[in-house]
Amino acid sequence: DGSGGRMGDFPWDDKDFRYIAITVGGVASVLLYLYFRDPGxxxxxxxxxxxxxxxxxxxxxxxxxxxxxxxxxxxxxxxxxxxxxxxxxxxxxxxxxxxxxxxxxxxxxxxxxxxxxxxxxxxxSFLMSVIPTLLLVGFLLFTLRRGPMSGGAGGGRGWPFSMSESPAKMMKDNIDVKFKDVAGCEEAKVEILEFVNFLKNPQQYKDLGAKIPKGAVLSGPPGTGKTLLAKATAGEANVPFITVNGSEFLEMFVGVGPARVRDMFAMARKNAPCILFIDEIDAVGRKRGGGNFGGQSEQENTLNQLLVEMDGFNTSTNVVVLAGTNRPDILDPALMRPGRFDRQIYIGPPDIKGRASIFKVHLRPLKLDPTLNRDALARKMAASTPGFTGADIANVCNEAALIAARHLSEAVNAKHFEQAIDRVIGGLEKKTQILQPTEKKTVAFHEAGHAIVGWFLQHADPLLKVSIIPRGKGLGYAQYLPKEQYLYTQEQLFDRMCMMLGGRVAEQVFFGRITTGAQDDLKKVTQSAYAQIVQFGMSEKVGQVSFDVARQGQVVMEKPYSEATAELIDEEVRELVDGAYQRTLKLIREKHDLVEMVGRRLLQKEVLDKADMLELLGPRPFEEKSTYEQFVEDTGSFEEDTSLPEGLKDWNQGKGQNQGEVSASQKKQAT
CATH class of the missing domain: 3.40.1690.20 (name from scop)
Structure with missing residues (x-):
């Protein structure tokens, strides 16, 4: 039918028929042997x-x-x-x-x-004696089948030799992710798209004596959009895009990793100009010289080959290397130096404007209730999800759609989004979990203690919702609205410690006993206290010093201070925690009636929102921000936009500016 297929609509090629014929021939040979063998x-x-x-x-x-x-x-x-x-x-x-x-x-x-x-x-038994021979023949056929490898520099080799070929995949078309699908990282988009312009219009830089940057590292916490940004780069660029994962270089065979690196860069040079993206580069880019006693490390050899290929005697200026990792602190310094990765682009969790832009992207395919405005809903959800990354926001939107489908709703409404946020933050509701009346009462007054202390402390986070329905591993659940801030004073941290201790103090005041439910609160209080004393220099006795005692969750075995300093730190931490406890105890006793009122209302309704708290306690005595407009007021930042930056739209379309001509939009972007 002209489509390259055979035997009707089956898309088989000559190799498939060859192997089918070999299989049929083998079976026929066995049957003929059984038929014509000498019967005696x-x-x-x-x-x-x-x-x-x-x-x-x-x-x-x-x-x-x-x-x-x-x-x-x-x-x-x-x-x-x-x-x-x-x-x-x-x-x-x-x-x-x-x-x-x-x-x-x-x-x-x-x-x-x-x-x-x-x-x-x-x-x-006859077949068992024949099977080893058949397996050997099948292995040889499989080797021949894999012989002509496509895309690598060593194509045409058999399978044992093709292990050194790079597993990198090259993409040119049919990539559906564009820059309009990426939000919350506007500056990173500008830098990434600038690399594309380097490859498409190199002459305008060379005329000025500039060298094209070799590459950039995209770093940041998980879920912030590093890989998604790389996919969008592949979708927007008109140059070949080669992608590979860092772990794919490492095999059980010695020498395979360096050979694959050589083959990958040979492929990139063959298709230059192009973009090469190495995801999770920390798998091969770890610092050298750690723990490899008495032998060579395959990972170190692979890293050495990567260093040589990126900036050695055999380099090419038409290949831009992008890399993604969430552990930039463990990368080898030789890999991060200029000339290999000239730029380090940090993609952190989005702020409130970035979250609003990300919500707009993920709300686009959802069927929303006609009464909802997408932009207003995105801003409202952004104000309700502080600290969320792009992956968390995508999960919230997907969970809202799943909840709507579970309830047989015709469209997704605001209630579904609220339930989705609860689901993502607190976990799945456990309505069937049986709590004894005494335990339920303890949980209710524990959460009421948190709520009251946070309500009457100036620097505590405003309360959005409190519930005693078990979720995940916890028996109670409270959602607060942290402020969009990056600097904290000692008074603010102290108020937060008091709010964390509110549940434990309420248990002591109302029941005369304490339970294990406050273990997570005590853990956070201890971490905050040690951070203030050891890292932030907020103790007059310890002084203006900062000790790096924890690094990415790994505790350093040898403390960088003396035993006398350690004893002083412990004393200061105990004094700080005791001071927070006494202040919280005094506040709970003063507001005893209000704590009891909130606790009993929780036992009755199980869930209280901000409107219920206003009804019970009246307005909060301190000014607070709760809406998108209040958060972004006087911030001075520009509105996030999911489209291409104004000064780079022409570049992406292949219409680079002539030498010496700079548009007004580019001047504005540069400013």
């Missing part, structure tokens, strides 16, 4: 005794499967119609008695009697 000549017991045993031409007897006996004759014996003779037996015992009687009849001495061998044969 069947005789009776009387013929065996008088024609063969009595004439002394029997070499040995083989009892096969305890059913028949194959007579093996001495060389030179004449047998018509076959190569051997055989006869059936009723049982092995009867055959042995009859053979013994025949030997006595002919007067044969024991040393001259015929040897008897017992064997078992079937078609399965």
């Amino acid at each position: 000549v069947e005789i009776t017991w009387k013929d065996f005794v008088h024609r063969y045993l009595g004439r002394g031409v029997v070499d040995r007897l083989e009892v096969v499967n305890k059913q028949f006996v194959r007579v093996i004759l001495v060389p030179g014996a004449d047998i018509s119609n076959g190569s051997y003779v055989w006869f059936n037996i009723g049982s092995v015992d009867a055959f042995e008695r009859n053979l013994e009687a025949a030997h006595w009849e002919f007067g044969l001495e024991p040393s001259h009697r015929t040897a008897v061998v017992y064997t078992s044969e079937n078609v399965g």
Whole structure:
């Protein structure tokens, strides 16, 4: 039909028919062997005794499967119609008695009697003997099948040799992710798209004496959009895009990693100008010299080859290397130096404007309630999700759609989004979990203590919702609205510690006992106290010093200070935590009636939102921000835009500015 297929609509090629023919031929060969093999000549017991045993031409007897006996004759014996003779037996015992009687009849001495061998044969045993040969032949065919590898510099080699070929994949078209699908990282988009312009219009830079940057590292927490930004770059660029994962270089065979790096860069140079993206580069880019005693490290050899390929004697200026990682602190300094990765682009969690832009992107495919305005909903959701990354926001939108479908709703409404946020932050509701009345009351007053302390402390986060319905591992759940700030004073941190201790203090005041429910609160209080004393220099006795005692969750075994300083730090931490506890205890006793009121309302309704808190407690005595407009007021930042930056739109379309001509939009972007 002209589509390259054969036999109707089956898209088979010549290789497929070749291997099918080989398989069919092998099966046919086995069947022909079974059909045409020599069946021998069947005789009776009387013929065996008088024609063969009595004439002394029997070499040995083989009892096969305890059913028949194959007579093996001495060389030179004449047998018509076959190569051997055989006869059936009723049982092995009867055959042995009859053979013994025949030997006595002919007067044969024991040393001259015929040897008897017992064997078992079937078609399965024959196939088992043939399988190793078939496996060897199949392996050779598989090697030939994988011979002509596409895309690598060493194409045409067999499979054992193709292990050194790069697993990198090259993409040119049909990439559906564009820059309009990426939001919340406007500055990173500008820098990435600038690399594309370097490749498409290199002359305007070379005329000024500039060198094209070799590459950039995209770093940041998980879920902030590093890989998505790379995909968007592939979608927007009109140059080949080669992608590979850092772990794909490492194999159990020595020398495979460096060979794959060489092959990958050979592929990139062959298709230059192009963009090469290495995701999770920390798999091969770790610092050298750590823990490799008495031998060479395959990872170090791979890293060394990567360093040479990026900036050695055999480099090319038409290949831009992008890399993604969430652990830039463990990368080798030689890899991060200018000339290899000239730029380090940090992609952090988005601020409130970035979250609003990301919500607009992920709300686009959802079927929303007609009464909802997408832009207003995006701003409202951005104000309700502080600290969320792009992956978290995508999960919230997807969970809202799933909840709407579960409830058989025709469209996604605001209630579904609220439930989705609760689901992402707190976990799945456990409505079937049975709590004893005393436990439920303890949880209610514990959460009421948190809420009251946070309500009457100036620097505590405003409360959005409090619930005693178990979620995830916790028995209670409270959602607060942290401020969009990056600097904290000692007073603000102290108020936060008091709010964390509110639940434990409420248990002590109302029940005269404490429970294990405050373990997570105490852990956060301890971490905050040690951070203030050890890292932030907020203690007059310890002084203006900062000790790096924890690095990415790994505790340093040797403390960088003396035992006397350690004792002083412990004393300061205990004094700080005790001060927060006493202040919280005083506040809970002053607001005893309000804590009891909130606790009983929680026992009654199980969930309280901000409107319920305003009804019970009245307005909060401190000014607070809760809406998008209030958060972005006087911030001075520009509105996020999911489209291309104004000064780079022409570049992406291949219409680079002429030398010496700079548009007004570019001037504005540069400003």
